[in-house]
Amino acid sequence: MIVGSQKPIEEIWNMVKDFKKVLVFGCNTCVAICHAGGEKEAETIAALIRMKASQEGKQMTVNHLGVMRHCEPEYFEPVIDEVKKYDLVLSTACGVGVNFLSDRTGTVPVYPGINTSFYGAVEAPGVFKELCAGCGDCIVHMTGGICPVARCAKTLMNGPCGGTNKGKCEISKDVDCAWYLIVERMTKLGTLDKLSAIIPPRNWSTARDGGPRRISMEHIREFEEKEAAKTETAGGKR
Amino acid sequence: MKSGSTLEKVLASGNPAVTAELGPPMSADPHEVVKKAQQLKGFCDAANITDCQTAVVRISSIAAAAIAFQQGLEPVMQMTCRDRNRIAMQADLLGAAALGLKNCLCLAGDHQKFSAAGRLKGHPGAKNVYDVDTCQLVGILKKMRDESKQDGGDPIEVAPKFFIGASWTPMADPIDFRPINLMKKVNAGADFIQTQGIYDMEGLRAHMAKIRNMGLHEKTAILAGIIVPKSAMMLKYMDSSVAGVSVPKALIDRMNKAKEAAGDDKKKAKELQEQEGIKITIELIHQALETPGVKGVHIQAIEWESAIEGIVKAAGLYPRPQV
Structure with a gap:
């Protein structure tokens, strides 16, 4: 899973302090398991921001929300109109979620509420360890x-x-x-x-060194397109 | 001859080789390199020019090696895998060969977090490279030299002819793997090996027996690393904190005794410990050279290059063979 850790509240405050309506948006998969950015943590962060705002005398509305995954549209699409009503989304998903959501919120900025640390596993309760670098x-x-x-x-x-x-x-x-x-x-x-045996120099082009990576599975895409066409035809007959 | 370097020639002649070490300064002033080169010249066959050792920025190994070379000291340029990818490495190797350098020691390099064991600020936040590892770098040098090819396959019109070296820490964890580690470096193309500093000569003898059984001492020239001890404190630190180094208690006791003999006189304590350190070094050199399969010594007098002349002379290794 992707392991993250919360940003210091001071850093978060400096990001959000000039916005009037802030949504702290949690992701309930990887980053919830590592207690960094699930809905529960989003709720806590929202409360901390509200507390800070009241200390600093700032008028702010800060709410929280959570969905199962920020990295698949089907999970956040049902709430995207709600999300777009805010001035700022502080996403506590991993960097993937922040980027993915950013592309889909129009003029509403999405800021990172956590630091995405690594791909890791739960070594012991509360202990997470990096085990893979995604080198491809x-x-x-x-x-x-x-x-x-x-x-x-x-x-x-x-x-x-x-x-x-x-x-x-x-x-x-x-x-x-x-x-x-x-x-x-x-x-x-x-x-x-x-x-x-000597392992020769690696070809790092499969890793991040080769530029941003993308995998397109043609058979899945073809299947989905056919299914979509079928639904359209069926709808047309009705 | 693969490179025609003095080090290669001395080893080919069957004489025990002597290499030393020259640490470049954290400054753009060439005079320190010149001074150290003068101190070492004539007392070793070649001197390693360290490559930002302990992950601290210094005059680059190649530039300092070129300065030393102008002074008549044969350098062993060092190249770590920490700071360069294979493009930069090969560019630097071509450049170094064009400057007349003939020996290259391949190293992983201290991690950037090391920062002189925390004594300096260093650059612990630097990005490291490790595009290739030591074994792979050795292979790249060999391919460039013997096949006149870059690692990627492009031809090289005038190949860089390096005498290729690598390091070996015989007594570090995982200890049973260390002979395989050496074998891989030798199979990759290492012509010579300099070991981590050794104080435990009994340990060295045991490990060299394994190496002789594998026949590796015939395929590469193993130079035993000797780090000149300066103080009891240094020996204790090396024993407790430096990977793969264990210092027999008897040596630490000797240094302690030297220190205690000076009473409260700190200056004298320093002098007496340095004298004892030099004595210990000479004994270690002799024991190392008596170990079957060992072809020479790599004497490191860290920030104490002036000590080399006396050590080499007292060890009976002077004059160096004219080859």
């Missing part, structure tokens, strides 16, 4: 299921650097060395010999 060319079958792109601070592909200290990364004793984990895991799996 997965190689973890060669590294014991552990991703060196996301989990090695240097994205090393051929083994650890000299900075591994007691299984931890040189950047912090709180960060596991990905290559320490890879070697440990592959030893357990009996596949360590796979690591003897």
Whole structure:
């Protein structure tokens, strides 16, 4: 899932203070799981903004709302007219949601209420950990299921650097060395010999380095178009 | 000869090689490089010119290497994977070769958060590159040299002929993987290896036995890293905090003793510890060179380049072979 974390209220206040009618708009999937931007958190942020506004003597209307997902039109379309009545939408969805909604709110600006951090998992209640970098060319079958792109601070592909200290990364004793984990895991799996092969320089064009990415699944698009045409024809006969 | 560098020639001659290290300044003043080059010239076969070591901005390795080269010191330019993508790397390699540089040591580089272990501000917020890793960089240098091709496949009319080096930390975690790590660098094309600083010579002997069993000591020239200790405090720090470095208690005790012998006289304590450090260094050099499979030593006198002359002479490694 996409993991996010709340922005400091001071930063949020500086974003919203000059608007009269603000909607704090939550997203109830990924960012709700990580307690950053679900409807519940949107409600809290709205309350904090109202409190700040009253302290600063500003006249503001601040409401909150939440939908299941900001990244699919079907979820926010039922409320989009309501959303457009505000001067500002403070979206507490991830960056995807903020961008996606921005394209669809006409003249109403959409500001980010949280910081989108990474693709991660729930390691323990309240602990989230980055595990994938979305590089577009997965190689973890060669590294014991552990991703060196996301989990090695240097994205090393051929083994650890000299900075591994007691299984931890040189950047912090709180960060596991990905290559320490890879070697440990592959030893357990009996596949360590796979690591003897040199992985050549990667083609990073599948990652963000290749420019913004888009995947278009033609068979799905064709199917949807046919279905839409059928509905139209059926409607015409009626 | 792959490169014709002095380092390559000394190793080919069968003599133990000596490399040293020159840290460029955090300043645009070339005189410090000139001064250090003068201190090292004649007492080593080549000197590593560090590439923004500890993730701190300094005169670039290539520029400082070119200055050192003008002074008659053979440089080993260093290139980290931290700061350049493969385009910049290859451009710099062509440029470095055009300036006459013949040795290149490939490194991952300290992470930008390191900032001289927090002693300087550094640039912890910098973006790192790591487009390629050390193994891949070694392969790129080899492809450029031996196939006259850029990594992308475009031809190179005049190929850069580098003697290719890489580093190796034999005693860091995951320790059982370290020989494979070395093997990969050697298979990628590393002609010489400089190890992380070693104080635990028993450990080195054990690891070199594994390396000899793999036959790697025949495929590459392994130079044992020796970091000249300056104080008991430094040895304790290296032992507790530097990855892959363990310092035997006996060495720390010796330095402590040297320090204590000075009583409250801080200046004397410094002098006595430095003298003991040099003694320890000379012993380490001898032990390293007696280790089968070790072809030379890489002596790092960090910010103490003036110590190299005395060390090399006292270790019986002077004069350096004329090749």
